[in-house]
Amino acid sequence: MRHPSEATLALFAGGDLGPFQRWRLDRHLADCEGCREEVAALAGMRGILPELTETPEVPWNRLAAEMKANIRLGLAAGECVRTGEAPLRHSLFTGARAGVAVASMVAVLVTALVLERPAPRPSRLDGVVVQTMPDGIQVRQGGQALQLMHAGAHNVTYSVGAQGSMRARYVDPETGYVTINNVYVE
Amino acid sequence: MWNRSKQRLAVLALWSAAGVLAQDVPLDPQRGVKFNLPPDSPVTLLSASMGESRATPRGAALVLDLHMSLTLRNATANRIHGVALRVVSQEVTVGGKASVSVPSLNVGPGEAFPIRIDLQLMRPTQVAGGPLVQVDLDGVLFQDYSFYGPDRLNSRRSMTAWEMEAQRDREHFKRVLAQFGPEGLRQSMLDSLTRESERPQLDVRVVRRRTVSGAAVSADHTAQFAFLKFPDAPVEPVDGWAELTGSEAHSPRIQVRNVSNKAVKYVEVAWLVSDEKNQQYVAASLPASDPDLFLPPGKTARVLQDTELRFSRNGDPVNIRHMTGFVSQVEFADGKMWVPNRQNLENAALLRVLAPSAEEQRLADLYRKKGIQALMEELKKF
Numbered sequence: 001m002r003h004p005s006e007a008t009l010a011l012f013a014g015g016d017l018g019p020f021q022r023w024r025l026d027r028h029l030a031d032c033e034g035c036r037e038e039v040a041a042l043a044g045m046r047g048i049l050p051e052l053t054e055t056p057e058v059p060w061n062r063l064a065a066e067m068k069a070n071i072r073l074g075l076a077a078g079e080c081v082r083t084g085e086a087p088l089r090h091s092l093f094t095g096a097r098a099g100v101a102v103a104s105m106v107a108v109l110v111t112a113l114v115l116e117r118p119a120p121r122p123s124r125l126d127g128v129v130v131q132t133m134p135d136g137i138q139v140r141q142g143g144q145a146l147q148l149m150h151a152g153a154h155n156v157t158y159s160v161g162a163q164g165s166m167r168a169r170y171v172d173p174e175t176g177y178v179t180i181n182n183v184y185v186e
Numbered sequence: 187m188w189n190r191s192k193q194r195l196a197v198l199a200l201w202s203a204a205g206v207l208a209q210d211v212p213l214d215p216q217r218g219v220k221f222n223l224p225p226d227s228p229v230t231l232l233s234a235s236m237g238e239s240r241a242t243p244r245g246a247a248l249v250l251d252l253h254m255s256l257t258l259r260n261a262t263a264n265r266i267h268g269v270a271l272r273v274v275s276q277e278v279t280v281g282g283k284a285s286v287s288v289p290s291l292n293v294g295p296g297e298a299f300p301i302r303i304d305l306q307l308m309r310p311t312q313v314a315g316g317p318l319v320q321v322d323l324d325g326v327l328f329q330d331y332s333f334y335g336p337d338r339l340n341s342r343r344s345m346t347a348w349e350m351e352a353q354r355d356r357e358h359f360k361r362v363l364a365q366f367g368p369e370g371l372r373q374s375m376l377d378s379l380t381r382e383s384e385r386p387q388l389d390v391r392v393v394r395r396r397t398v399s400g401a402a403v404s405a406d407h408t409a410q411f412a413f414l415k416f417p418d419a420p421v422e423p424v425d426g427w428a429e430l431t432g433s434e435a436h437s438p439r440i441q442v443r444n445v446s447n448k449a450v451k452y453v454e455v456a457w458l459v460s461d462e463k464n465q466q467y468v469a470a471s472l473p474a475s476d477p478d479l480f481l482p483p484g485k486t487a488r489v490l491q492d493t494e495l496r497f498s499r500n501g502d503p504v505n506i507r508h509m510t511g512f513v514s515q516v517e518f519a520d521g522k523m524w525v526p527n528r529q530n531l532e533n534a535a536l537l538r539v540l541a542p543s544a545e546e547q548r549l550a551d552l553y554r555k556k557g558i559q560a561l562m563e564e565l566k567k568f
Contacts, residue, residue: 129392157387178547
C-alpha cells in the first residue's frame, strides 16, 4: 500500500483537494489507520490555528516542537501499518477474489456485447434509407427497420427505384415461383 | 496460477453470458400477423403457417423474425398471372412499407399456390400492442390483363409490365425453338445463364431525405445524360442531368417528349452509369414523380426525383463518369402500357447490362433444374 504524502494529507485535512483526489484519499483512509490519525491531527491543528493567530503570547517554539512530534508520531504509525501488511501480489489473485475478478470481466464483456450488437442506433442520416443487406433488402429510419429476407435464394437480382425503393427478385427455392420483394420509402 | 476450479468458474460465467444473449422466444401467430382479404377477394386463404418465427431482444431493441408460409386458392373462373401482397408494420416503420409480389404465375380456377414471406423487423422494445405485421392483398392480375385490388402500391402497373415482358420473352424463346429446335433453345438458355452470372451489379443505397428548408447538397459537377432511343418508343428523352459527387448522384432530372398520338400518364427512364474503367451498370429506374402526370401528344414533361444514390461495389465506392438513360416503361392514359421489345434491347447491347425479365429468370431456372424437355413442356402451356 502506498501512503499519500504529508502535503496531500494536509490539503485533505483543509478541504483543499480536488474531488477525484479526495475520493481516492477517502478510500485509502478507510483502510489506513495511520493516515487517518495524521489527518485527524492536521485537522485538529487547523482548528486551533485561528485561535493562535488571535493570541499574541503564543509560545511558537513549543508549538513547533509539538507539531514535529505529531508528524513523527503519524509517520511512525504509518510505518507500523506498513510493516503489518502482506505484499500486494501475494493476495490479489487467490481464491474467491479470482472468481469475482473473472465474473466482473465477463459481466463487462456481456454488457459490451449486448450494447454493441446491431441494436437500433440513431442514424446519422436524417432521412429514410433503403439498402441491400447480406440476405435481404431493408428500409430503415433511425432505430426502426423493416427487412424482407431471401435467405437460401441464388441469383438474386436487385433493382433500385430513384424515388426510394428497392427490389429483390429471385426464384424461391421452396415454391419454385419467381418472387419479387419490394421495400419503399413512404 | 489458474487451477481447475477457476477454469470451471470461468466456463460457467461464459455459459451464463451466452444464455443471456439467446433469450429468444417463439411468436404467438395470433398476435404476430393479421391477414386481410376483402370479402370479394379473387383469392382465398387456405392456410397460413408461422413456422419458426421468433422474437429476440438485442440491446434496447427487439428483433422479430417472421417466416410466413401462405397457401392461396384461385376462387375465380380466370387464370391468375400475378399476385401482390402489401406488408406493413405501422408501429415499426414510420417511413417505410414493403410488398411481396409473385409474377409469372399460371394458376387455373380452383387451383392453390404457395407464397412465402420472410420478414425481419427491428423495433424499440417498449413498443407494444396490436399485430406486429399486417398483410393485405394489393392486387391480382389475370391472364386477360384485368386487375383486382386496391392497388395502393401501383401493383397493377408493375404486374402488367412484368406480364408484358413475360409474354415478350416467352414468344422469343418459342421462336428460337421453332427456328433452331431444342438445341437452339438450350443454347439460348445457356447464353441467358452466362449473361446473368457475368452481369456486373452495383450496390446502390438510396437516401430519401426529409425536406429541410435551405438545405442544399453540394456537388462536384452537373453531368449530362446520354440517351438511347428506340424507334417504337412512344416517349423519347430530350435532355437530362444529375449532380455528381464522386460515388454519389443527386437529384436526377430528365426531360421527355410524348412522340405518340396518345396521352401518357406515366413514364419510367432506366438509368445506367459507367465507372472509370468504362464498366456499365444499371443504377436505378427513374419514375415520373408526379402522380397526376398527363402528357398529351407532342408535349414535354420533366421526370425528376429529389433523392440521393450512393454507389459501391464489394464495399468500395464506385466513382461515376458517364450516365446513360433510355425510356423503359410508358403507361398511356387509357391504361395500356409499352415496354421495349427484345430486338431493341439486343440492338442496343443492353441484354448484357440489364437483368433478365422475371419470366426469363424463371425459365432459365427451370432449364437449370429440370432440363430442356421440361422447359419445352412449360413453353407449350402458354
